[in-house]
Amino acid sequence: xxxxxxxLILETIIDDFIHTAHPIGSRAISTKExxxxxxATVRNVMADLEELDLLEKTHSSSGRIPSEKGYRYYVDHVIxxxxxxxxxxxxxxxxxxxxxxxxxxxxxxxxxLSQLTNYTTIILGPNEVDATLKQxxxxxxxxxTAVAILVTSTGHVEHKSIxxxxxxxxxxxxxxxxxxxxxxxxxxxxNLAHTLKTEVYELMKKHIKEYKLMYEYIKSVIxxxxxxxxxxxxxxxxLIQPEFKDVDKIYEFFTMLEDEAEIIKLLANQHDGLKxxxxxxxxxxxxxxxxxITSTYKLGMNQLGTIALLGPTRMEYRKVITLLKSxxxxxxxxxxxxxxx
Amino acid sequence: xxxxxxxLILETIIDDFIHTAHPIGSRAISTKExxxxxxATVRNVMADLEELDLLEKTHSSSGRIPSEKGYRYYVDHVIxxxxxxxxxxxxxxxxxxxxxxxxxxxxxxxxxLSQLTNYTTIILGPNEVDATLKQxxxxxxxxxTAVAILVTSTGHVEHKSIxxxxxxxxxxxxxxxxxxxxxxxxxxxxNLAHTLKTEVYELMKKHIKEYKLMYEYIKSVIxxxxxxxxxxxxxxxxLIQPEFKDVDKIYEFFTMLEDEAEIIKLLANQHDGLKxxxxxxxxxxxxxxxxxITSTYKLGMNQLGTIALLGPTRMEYRKVITLLKSxxxxxxxxxxxxxxx
DNA sequence: ATTAGCACTCGAAAGTAGAGAGTGCTAACA
DNA sequence: TGTTAGCACTCTCTACTTTCGAGTGCTAAT
Numbered sequence: 001x002x003x004x005x006x007x008l009i010l011e012t013i014i015d016d017f018i019h020t021a022h023p024i025g026s027r028a029i030s031t032k033e034x035x036x037x038x039x040a041t042v043r044n045v046m047a048d049l050e051e052l053d054l055l056e057k058t059h060s061s062s063g064r065i066p067s068e069k070g071y072r073y074y075v076d077h078v079i080x081x082x083x084x085x086x087x088x089x090x091x092x093x094x095x096x097x098x099x100x101x102x103x104x105x106x107x108x109x110x111x112x113l114s115q116l117t118n119y120t121t122i123i124l125g126p127n128e129v130d131a132t133l134k135q136x137x138x139x140x141x142x143x144x145t146a147v148a149i150l151v152t153s154t155g156h157v158e159h160k161s162i163x164x165x166x167x168x169x170x171x172x173x174x175x176x177x178x179x180x181x182x183x184x185x186x187x188x189x190x191n192l193a194h195t196l197k198t199e200v201y202e203l204m205k206k207h208i209k210e211y212k213l214m215y216e217y218i219k220s221v222i223x224x225x226x227x228x229x230x231x232x233x234x235x236x237x238x239l240i241q242p243e244f245k246d247v248d249k250i251y252e253f254f255t256m257l258e259d260e261a262e263i264i265k266l267l268a269n270q271h272d273g274l275k276x277x278x279x280x281x282x283x284x285x286x287x288x289x290x291x292x293i294t295s296t297y298k299l300g301m302n303q304l305g306t307i308a309l310l311g312p313t314r315m316e317y318r319k320v321i322t323l324l325k326s327x328x329x330x331x332x333x334x335x336x337x338x339x340x341x
Numbered sequence: 342x343x344x345x346x347x348x349l350i351l352e353t354i355i356d357d358f359i360h361t362a363h364p365i366g367s368r369a370i371s372t373k374e375x376x377x378x379x380x381a382t383v384r385n386v387m388a389d390l391e392e393l394d395l396l397e398k399t400h401s402s403s404g405r406i407p408s409e410k411g412y413r414y415y416v417d418h419v420i421x422x423x424x425x426x427x428x429x430x431x432x433x434x435x436x437x438x439x440x441x442x443x444x445x446x447x448x449x450x451x452x453x454l455s456q457l458t459n460y461t462t463i464i465l466g467p468n469e470v471d472a473t474l475k476q477x478x479x480x481x482x483x484x485x486t487a488v489a490i491l492v493t494s495t496g497h498v499e500h501k502s503i504x505x506x507x508x509x510x511x512x513x514x515x516x517x518x519x520x521x522x523x524x525x526x527x528x529x530x531x532n533l534a535h536t537l538k539t540e541v542y543e544l545m546k547k548h549i550k551e552y553k554l555m556y557e558y559i560k561s562v563i564x565x566x567x568x569x570x571x572x573x574x575x576x577x578x579x580l581i582q583p584e585f586k587d588v589d590k591i592y593e594f595f596t597m598l599e600d601e602a603e604i605i606k607l608l609a610n611q612h613d614g615l616k617x618x619x620x621x622x623x624x625x626x627x628x629x630x631x632x633x634i635t636s637t638y639k640l641g642m643n644q645l646g647t648i649a650l651l652g653p654t655r656m657e658y659r660k661v662i663t664l665l666k667s668x669x670x671x672x673x674x675x676x677x678x679x680x681x682x
Numbered sequence: 683a684t685t686a687g688c689a690c691t692c693g694a695a696a697g698t699a700g701a702g703a704g705t706g707c708t709a710a711c712a
Numbered sequence: 713t714g715t716t717a718g719c720a721c722t723c724t725c726t727a728c729t730t731t732c733g734a735g736t737g738c739t740a741a742t
Contacts, residue, residue, distance in 0.1 A: 025735050038685050043736070061691045061736050139476055141496050149490060149498060155482050157490060159498040235576075236595035239588060247586060254577035366704050379716050384705070402705050402722040 002052075007078070008035065009045050010054055014066045014074045018314050021242045023063030068279040071291070071313055075276050079318050107231050109307070109327055114234025117320055118241075119311035120257070124267040125229030131156065132188050136180050136222070138173055140164070146173070148221040152189060162221060165213060172208050176218065179203055184222075192222045230260055243312045249289075256286035267306040270294045274325055279313045291315045295328040307331075343393075343414075349376065350386050351395055352419045355407045359655050362583045364404030409620040412632070412654055416617050420659050447646070448572050450668055455575025458661055459582075460652035461598070465608040466570030467497060467646050473529050477521045479514055479562070481505070487514070489562040493530060503562060506554060513549050517559065520544055525563075533563045571601055584653045590630075597627035608647040611635045615666055620654045632656045636669040648672075 002010070012032060013024045026042040029035060035042070046064050049055045054070040057063075066074070106123050114121040131152040140146045143164070150158045164170075179200060187195045196219065204211040235257060244250055256262070266284055274295045280288050287310065294308040307328055309320055343351070353373060354365045367383040370376060376383070387405050390396045395411040398404075407415065447464050455462040472493040480488045484505070491499040505511075520541060528536045537560065545552040576598060585591055597603070607625055615636045621629050628651065635649040648669055650661055 023735090027735080039735095040685050040687095040737095041683085044684090047737080057736090059692055061734080062693080063735060134482065135480055137478070139492050141475065141494065145496060147492055147496050147498060149478075149492070151480050151488055151490070153482065155486060155488050155502040157488060157498070157500040159500075161496040234599075236592060236599055239592040239595065245588060247580060247588070247591070250588070250591060251577060251580040254580065258575075258577055364704085368704080380704095381706095381716050381718095382714085385715090388706080398705085400723055402703080403724080404704060 011078050023065050025063035071278045110231050110233035118237045119309045120238050121233040122308040123231045124306040241312050270306050295324045297328040297331040355415045364406050366404035412619045451572050451574035459578045460650045461579050462574040463649040464572045465647040474525050582653050636665045638669040638672040
C-alpha cells in the first residue's frame, strides 16, 4: 500500500506525463502548487516509486515516466471519474438529434468520440447471435438476377444480389418465398441452415419443380454473414500523438487496423462493462504499445456490441473512461428505446 | 517535339525514378544497356530536357528528377500499355470467383487493386441517378419501430429503421405499402418525393386515417440517401512510399481521406474513361502533391461509378493505367452480365 | 525527516570535416 | 559537327565532436 505522499506524487507525475509526453523531473513536481516539498524530497519518493515498479527512467539521469504497472495502479486506484458534463451533453445531443438509422447512430458515436478524445475509435456493431429471422424476401430484377433480403428481429437488414441459376423457374420463386416465410420466420439466425435442411427440404420436394437446384440456391442465400460490422473512426488522430514520430510505427498501426479479422477477434471477446487493457496486457502483438479501452452496449439482455478506444499507454484515462461509460449507457438506452418498446 | 534520343532518355529517367525515388545522374543512364552514349552526352541531353521543363534538379549539382510536366509528357506520349497478363488474371479470377454481391465485388476490387499496385484505392460506388424504384417495403418490428426497405432496379438495397410516430395505426401500414408499391414502383429514384406529393397524397387522403402524419412519415422514408458509397482500400500502402518520411505529410494525407464529402466531390465529377491528374493539376489543395488516376465503370448507358488510385506523382503509370483500364472493363462487363441480361 | 549542495550522467542540438555523386564547361577527337 | 574525356566545382549526406542543460544520487547540514 502506498503512503498518501507517494500516491500524490505518482498521480501528479502521471497526470503531467499524459499531457506532455516528456519525462518528468523532480523539480517540476516540487514547484507544483499542490506539493510543498523540495525537489530532493520528491527525488527520494520517486526512487521509492521506481523501486515499486510504478515509475521508470528512460536513461540513468532522465526524469521519470510511468510504467505500465504505474498506469494500471493509476487506473485502478487514483481515478475518480470527474464527469465533464459539457462533453457528455455533446454526445447526448448528437445522438438524440439523429434518431434515424440504427447503424448510423453507431457510426456517428464513433466519430464524435474520436473527436472529443483525439484517439482512434473502433466500434464493433451489433452481434446478432440472439436475433431471429423476421422476414425473408426474394426480388427478381431480371430473368437472371435476384436480390435476397433478410430482416432480423433486431432490425438488421442483410441483402445480397445473386444470379438465378438456369433451370429455376421464376414462378417457383413466389412459392418458395411463401414456404420460407412460413417456416423460417422466428428461427434464430444461427439455425437457419439447419432448419432449412430438416424442415423445409421435404416441403420443397412436394411443391417445387427443380427442388434440388433451388435448395442449393436458397442455402447460399441464407448463409448469414457472420462478419460483424466494424467501424473505425479518427484513425488520423493517432498521428497527433508525439509517440508517433516514427513512420514504421505508423505503418504498423495502420496495417493492424486494416486487419479486420484480428480486430473483431480482439473486441468480440470482451466481457460486459468497461475494461482497460494497458500495453503488454494486450494479447495481440501489434498493440502491445497501446492501451485499449472497451465498453459494451446492450439491448435488453442481449449483448449487442463493443465500443473501443485505442491510444498510447499515456492516455487521458480520466476523461476517456468517463466519456466511454456515458456513451455506452447512452447508446444502450437509445437502442432499447428504439427497438424494444 | 522531342528528338528520339531525348524521348528515350526522358523515358529512362522517369522509369528509373519511379522505382528508386532518387534523383538520376547522367552516369546511371549512360550505363544502361539500351543507351550507347557517354555520360557527358547524356548530360547535354538532360540539360536540354531541363530547359524544356521536363526535368528538374533538387539542387545545383544533383541528378535529375521528372517535373510534373515531364510526367504529363510521359503519360501522354511515352506509355504504350504493356499488358501484364498475370496481374490482370488475378483480378479476373477474384472477381469471377466471387459473384455474390454487387457491393462486395466493388470492395474486393479495391482491395486487390491496392495490393497489386501498393497505392491507395478509392472507389465511388454506383451512382443511382438513372435507377427506378423496384419495390418498397415497410416491416414492423414492434409497435414502435419499423424497417423500411427500398430496392432499386439496379439491385441496390437501401434500408432504414425508423420509429413509428404515435397516432399511426399499424393496420394502415399494409394499405400504405400497397399504395406505395402501386404508385411508386418504376418511378426514378430522384423523383420519388415529387411523385409522392402529386400522385400519392390524394390517394392517402381517401384510404388512410392519419394521412397527414403518415405522409410526413413516408416522406422521411423515401428521402433517398444521395450519399454515394465510398470505399477506400490500402490506405497504409501510401506509407511504404519513401516520400512519406514526414509525419506531417502523413497526417495531411489521412485527414484528407477522412473527409468523405471532399473525396466524393473529387470523384463524382470525372468524365468517362480514364483520366490522369498529376500534382498541381488537381484542384484540391491536399492532393497537389499526388497523382490521381480515375476510371469509370458503367452499366449499359448509365454511368455507375468511379475507381481511383491515389499515389505520389512518381507513380508506376504504365502498370497502374493498364490495371485500372482492365479492371473497369472487367467490372463493366460483370455488372452488365449480372444485372442487365 | 527534510533540504541544500555538488559531482556526475546522458541525450539533444549544433557545429565540423570528409567522402561521394553529380554537374557544367572546355578542349580534344572522329 | 556531334561526341567524349577530363577537371574543377557544388552540394548533400554521414559520422564525429563539442557543448549545454536537465536531471539524478549521494552526502552533509538543518
